[in-house]
Amino acid sequence: MLVAFLLTLLAGGATSIGAALGVLGRGTSAKMLAGGLGLSAGVMLYVSFMELLPQGAHILSGGRAGTRGTALAVLSFFVGIALIAVIDRLVPSAVSPHEFAGRMEGSHGGTELRDADEHAADRALRARLLRTGMVTALALALHNVPEGFATFIAALQAPEIAVPVVAAIALHNIPEGLAVAVPVRRATGSRAKAFWLATMTGLAEPVGAVIGVLLLGPLLEGGTMGAILAGVAGVMVFVSLDELLPAAEETGEHHTVIYALVAGMAIMAVTLLVL
Template sequence: MLVAFLLTLVAGGATSIGAALGVLGRGTGPRFLAGGLGLSAGVMLYVSFVELLPEGARVLSGGAAPTGRGTALATLSFFLGIALIAVLDRLVPRAVSPHEFAGRMDSSHGRAEVREPEQQLEDRALRARLLRTGAITAAALALHNVPEGFATFVAALQAPEVAIPVVAAIALHNIPEGLAVAVPVRRATGSRSKAFWLATMTGLAEPVGAVIGYLLLAPVLTGDAMGAILAGVAGVMVFVSLDELLPAAEETGEHHTVIYSLIAGMAVMAVTLLVL
């Protein structure tokens, strides 16, 4: 049991690597921000459509090849996940609507500069937008990491030699997840410590999920319930990618960097799943 917990902790702890990359040096430039958010969106979209949603359909089909019933239930769960995060998104107070704001903020790297009142308003608006993006991304990733940590823990309990490549794959895609949280929070607040620890806490949801799942949820999270959760989490991640990560990345003005990073994130996750 200790080995299983440590493997889950390693997988979740990899988020700290991405968090560290997001707060080191001058990682607040527009291109860096666009690349980090685009990469993470690519990872989350690919994982959702290629891994989580099909796996949810398979579980809902009884563990065999997806059936019409299993696919229909997974699809329903997917859109229920989107509906859930959309409702939560509406309930989160915002200083500025992300769908209406199009301002950009230049990095001063700590130097004092004179800015026009309109520019100052845009700066504050973008900081509020980015802080909200980081917070919602952290919440969504933590939600995703709880069942992920539980699944990793159970796999490690059953067969540690099988769980090791699973842990490696999860750890690799947790790195850009940490980046996705740390970069906007660092940019919004100017605090490296706040950005690092908020991102790290999303990864710690994995060992927390392992403990909660083992102590309380193991009898419940089986069969159809687990399949529905996997598909629902896929919906949450797709919504976050399309509604938060990509719009925030595009606001940097680095469109091509966003697209190239998005594709790179998909490629990284594809190679990870194929190799491991």
């Protein structure tokens, strides 16, 4: 059991590699920010639709043919979206887009006013990126809790596949760390805050293992885990479409966002094939 827990800790700890990549260098360019956010959106969208949702449907169906399991998974998927949408509404927006646009359209009164608007734009972007990083961290932590429990069970019940499974999960945790570290570092200017917040999302995996073993074991029998996986897929899709991609597009690096989005999907496709 100790070995299985340590392997789960190792898989979750790989998030810190992505966090380190996100805070390296003297600054975060618009292209790097766009690439990091686009890559992360691709990872989250692909894993949601190609792994979590189908796996949830399979568990809910109990391996039997029919549409009941799929219907329950779809319902859980949209429940997940609804929950994260409520959380999103409770987090105040960084700035009203219409109010900010009006300030920009009216800024024809000289260099000082333009400079003031540029500073306001920078503050608004930083606030938006901090919010994006925090919500992304929440979504990834929610994703990593059941993933950590699943990793622990796999390592415990099938030791012969533990190492490749953990390696594959660690590999796809790297861009997750990048997803949190890049916007938080850009928003706060603090490498330490960005690194530790991103690392903490990965540590949700061993926490998930402990919670699963001590508290949730009896509750995760039958279809409960399937509903959780499908719900987490909904959370990740919402975050990708509502937070990651809009923030990436605001950098003005549209093609970088698209290329990174596809690259993130390709990375997840390869890691899931290995898994």
